[in-house]
Amino acid sequence: MKTRYLRKSIINVFFFIGFAALVFSLDIYEDEKGLMVTDIKFTITNVYTTVVDILADNIEKFSTILNVIRRTDNVNYLNELENTPFTIILPVNEHLGDISDIDIKSFDIEQYIIFEENIDFRENVTANSNGLVIKWGDYPLIFESLKNTVLFYQQRNILNLHLDNSKTDFKTHGEILNLNKDLLDKPSKQDCQLYESTSWLPFPKVNLPSFFEVYDGRYYQLSLLSQLLHFYEKDFEFMRTFINNTLLVVTDGALEKNFKNSIELNYIFKTNHELILFDVNFGDTAKSELISNQKMVLNNLLVHGLLGNGLKEPGSVESLNGETPFELIYSIHDNGYGISINEFHAESLPNIISYKDLEDLEHKNGERFGLSYIFDGFDINTQSLDWNLQKYLIGLSAYDFLQEMYFRDLSYLLKEDREMTLFISIGAGFDYQVPFSETNDNGYNGYNKKNLLYHFVEKNIFIDKEFEKYKTQNVLTKENVDEYETLMFDSMFCRLNKQMGKSCQKLKFYKNSENQYFINSPVSYNIKNVNSPIIVNKCLIYLIDEPLELPGSMLQSMGHEFVHSSQSIIFLQNLNLLNLPPNDVGYTIFVPDDDAWMSLDLNLEYFKKNISILNKIWKKFIWEGLFYTDHLQISNYTNLNKDFIEIVDFQQVPGFNNQIRLVSESQNFTVRKGKDIIFEQGVIQPVSHIEYPLDIQITLKNLLDTTNNGLDFLIFLREIPELMTIVDQNLGYSFIVPTSSAMLKDDQFNVNSTDFIDLMKLHVIHPNSTELIKKCNSEEMQISTLLNGVSLYCKTVDVGSKTPSLFLIMKNKQGDEKKLRILQKGCQTNNQNSCIYIVDDAMSLKWLNSSPILELHLNLSWQSFLMGLLVGGFCFFGVQVVGLGINKYQKDLAEVDYDEFDDNDADDLSQGYRSFVSARSNVSQQSLLHNENNQKMSLNYGSVNFPNHRPTVHENITNNFEAGYSENSQTKPITVQQKKAQLFSTD
Structure with missing residues (x-):
């Protein structure tokens, strides 16, 4: 069959070559004498029937392409194109390689034909037309005039613009040749125009990864859409919708303008799909909802049909997502170079992108390609996304937290339409106002349901406004710039809180003088966005720098607050009161600070030596029930001694706006508002003054x-x-x-x-x-x-x-x-x-009763002695008896002045000491003049007991103690040796 077609074609070619038509032409002109002269000329003109005849007649140029046409059985197809105008562009031999390199199976003669149109490219070049975009098959073919040449291509921004004749430079674009010569005559049977070119057709097309590799970062920022499409390019069923449609590739900056914040942007474009779909224990609903939302946005960027000059007439168009809140109007501009949708102009010429398809590519339903234009601005319909807390947490990459919420059956909180406030850690260095794509491990692995609920508050809390609202009750004292303003709110951890009888565990907020905000500690859980909480529906989201832990034990909580209560901690530890049994109502513990204990002085020494009394006092300091200073109300409590306590009044301490005195019939406490310390079983109230219970008496x-x-x-x-x-x-x-x-x-x-x-x-x-x-x-x-x-x-x-x-x-x-x-x-x-x-x-x-004479001798004793020596020297022999009397008188004075007593002379025992011993021997009991270790005291003994952890007001070791005595004083201070007091002495 092929041989017969070829023989017939060759016969036709030679028949037309041998055929000559006589054409008579009369030329009438005026000679030199003014006479009219008529010349008769005969011209022989070649008349071609089809394009194949032209190719055969110019075999030196088209032998290669003609041989391919013959081998692919396309000779008859070309000869039969008689009823429609067309333009055909065929490569010449000098720009083609070896025919053995040509893939005959993929050759399609239609790729070289522009149907329904005769194009005069010479006219375009002469008219200095910039270019022409025409429909070429199902896709555009672009012709551009450049330096009196005509280039043609499909990927304008991808082609190599270097103009030389090397065969490798024309892989993605071609050139129309010999436009400066007369055009080849048209065939007689076909309305056709033939052009010589430099390239095989079709041009190479790019796939999605190659497209973004070429454009992203070089010409435009396209990372958001690139990442999303990179995931879905494996979804062949979904990618089939891209075929024969136009993808609007919107830049990152333009996409950001379509979303309220970068969290929404991250949810659509930056979610780690591998983590969401495979590794994280999310519910199927969350997974399918995420995929549906992402595909909906992509469908907003897909327009039905192929947009471009010669492809689709200007007018109304529709995205694959269907109707939008605004109508899409498509138009063509720049002589067919670009398009516009509404007020947004395409930044690029059309690009043809190849999409994978599992169907057979041999059928003739059109190639598996689509068009794309790059836009630096476009409106996307995001109203139907229906944002909720779950989507925002995915956008914040809080995957660990979400996984625990689903695992602990708390996912219902993520979609409820009610007021809530959430405090969540999303990792160090994260800025929710900047798009973010890295997987974020926020440290919530292994959290139980109680911990998760503690992150929620069942109301909206605008923290900065709340502090302004309660400023009168929580004011920074000018005397101490290190003071904090504090507020407390109930967390959502209530129903499961058995230790506190289903009472809500509180969150305590701190604000320091530098306007920094913390939770439950003046230094931990820093709130990053206190002035601009993230708002989604009725929920507020605050970001903290580490996962929020439930309040710790009594000891841990006091340590976080840096409360100076070491003495109280020692007492609680020795009395085994640090670990309290669950009581279903919680505890309020009044903890005196160290200053309060030290102010007791001797009373504290008494407590240390009487464990039973100390234990009784501490059990009166621990109430069963919760008392917070932010909510003062008359209520009843029971202490660990099972005493009933009814608060009858709250009294403002004069001169202190933040101090309140709790008044009851059995015991009273003065507490400071805002100083509540939250711990796992209730609240600790630091006190700086100890008021004894009425049934505790120290005589x-x-x-x-x-x-x-x-x-x-x-x-x-x-x-x-x-x-x-x-x-x-x-x-x-x-x-x-x-x-x-x-x-x-x-x-x-x-x-x-x-x-x-x-x-x-x-x-x-x-x-x-x-x-x-x-x-x-x-x-x-x-x-x-x-x-x-x-x-x-x-x-x-x-x-x-x-x-x-x-x-x-x-x-x-x-x-x-x-x-x-x-x-x-x-x-x-x-x-x-x-x-x-x-x-x-x-x-x-x-x-007190000493006379002036005695005082004179007391003050001038050495002078008197010297005077006596002088008098004795002159009158030694005459007044020896008088001298002996004076010496005796001075000894008597030494005994009168107790300050001159020399306690280092063991042999000098006065009558006073013997009287002292005599007085002690008269009592019925044994002598009590012993030291604290029950050892017999020496003459240097000092029996004052002091706490060993803090100096008292009477201690002055490093300073000059004697400086405190008046210069008029007649005595010098004696040395007092300090002894360390034991915690619980049994002496």
Whole structure:
């Protein structure tokens, strides 16, 4: 059959070559004489029947393509194209390689034919027309005039524009040749125009990955659409919709303008599909909804049909997504170079993209290709996406959190249309305002349902506005710039909270002076976007720098708050109260800080030595039930001692806007608003002042028994029934108690002395004067004693320590001062004006009653001695007896002045010491003058007990202690050795 067709064609060719037609032409012209002359010419013209005849007649140019046409049985097909005009572009031999390199099976003669049109490219070049876009098969073919040449191509931005004659340069574009010569005559039977070219057709086409590889980053930013299509190019059923349609490739910047924020943009274009579809335990609904949303956006970018000059007439068009809120109007501009949709102009010429298809590519339903144009602006219909919390969390790449929500059956919260606030960590360095594509491990693996619920609040909280709203209750104090403003809200962790009786576990928010916001700790869980929460429907999303943990134990929570309560922690630990049993209502624990404990002084020493009393007090500090300072209401509680507590009133502390006093019939507490510490079983309320429960009583006798100094002083009190009655009956008097070493050195403490009772009365303060001591300041305040007519003075003196020292001052007749430093104090629980004060020296009646002459000798004793030596030298032999008398008188003075007592001389034992020992031997009990380790004390013994963890007001080791004494004082301070107190002494 092929041979017969070829033979017939060859016969036709030679028949037309041998045929000559006579054409008569008369040329009439005027000769030199003006006569008319007529010439008769005969011309022989070749007449071709078909295109094949022309190719055969120009075999030196078209032998290669003619041979391919013959081998592919397309000779008859060309000869039969008689009823329609067409233009055919065929390559010439000099620009073609070896025919053996040609894929005969893929050759399609229709790729070389422009149907329905005769195109005069020479006219286009002459008219300086920039170019022409025509329909070529189902796709555009673009002709462009450049330097008196005509190039033609399909991938304008991909072609190589270097114009040379090398065969490798014309892979993606070709050139129309010989336009400067006369056009070949048209066949007689066909309305056809033939052009010579340099390229085989069709041109190579690109697939989707190659398309984005060429354009993205070089000419345009197309990473968003590139990533999304990279995933779906494997979905052959979906990609079939791209065939014979036009894809609008929108740049990243234009896509961003179609979404409210980058979270929505990330949800559509930046989701890690491998993670979502295969690795994460999401529900099928979430997966299918994500895929549906992404395909809907892609269908918005797919327009029905092929847009371009000669392909589709301008007018209304429709996307594959169907109707949109706005009508799409398509138009052509720039002489067919570009298109517009509504007000958006294409940035590129049309590009042909090849799509994979599983169907047979041999059938003639059209090639598996589509068109694309690049747009730097376009409106996408996103109204039907129906945004919710789940989609936003996917857009935030919070995959771990979402997985746990589904695994813990909490996914219903992600789609509920109600007010909520969510606090979530999305990883360090994430900026939700910047598009983000990397997989984000946000650290929620293994979270239980309680932890997840603790991230939610069942209302909208605009945190910055809430702090402004409650500023009057939570104000930064000017005295302490490190203070925080605080607010508390109930979390969604309620129903499952068995430890707190289904009461909602609270979230506590902190705002510091630098306008930074934290959750549950002044330094942890920093809120990044407090002024601009992410809003989706009725839900607010706040981003924190680490996953939110449930409140920890009592010890952990106090540690987070940096509360200075080490003494309380030690007590709770030793009393086994750090781990409280679940009670279904939660706990409120009032925890005194270290300053509160230290202010108790001797009372604290008493607690340490009486474990049962301390245990009872602490159980009264722990209430069953929840009390928060942000919600003050009259309510009832029970403490661990099972005592019923009814709060009857809340009193504002004068001068402190943020301090509230809880008043009940059994015990009271003063708390600071906003200082609540959240822990796993309830709330901790730090207190800076301890008020004793009414059934806890500490008497004067208890305080005296607490310290060895008091025990020794009690020995002398028992000798005076009148004073002992004060102790036994807890009357409102206070006692000044010298240290044991001070009493030991002073021979006035002698029960046989005539002025012993007056000396002891001098150590007793009237009830109305104790309050004056507590209010003592730098000005001297007069203190009355039980000894008639004798008063003391109180004054605080700054001796270089952190806290000014408190002194009691004695004044004699000459106005000289003797200062006694108060080392410790303790007061009765039922009468705070009845106290004992441990001082570093004893009162001295002799010093108060000393005469001026004695004082002169006291002040000038060395001068008197020198004078005696001089007088003795001159009168040694004459007045020896007088000299001996003077020496005896000086020894007597030394015994009178107790400050001159040399305690380092073991042999110098005065009558006062023997009297002291005698007084102790008169009592029925064994001597109590022992140290804290129950060892016999030496002459250097100092019995004051101090807590070993913090200095008290009377400690002054590194500073000059003697500087606090008046220059008029007649005595020097004695050394007091400090002893460390044991926590729970049994002595």
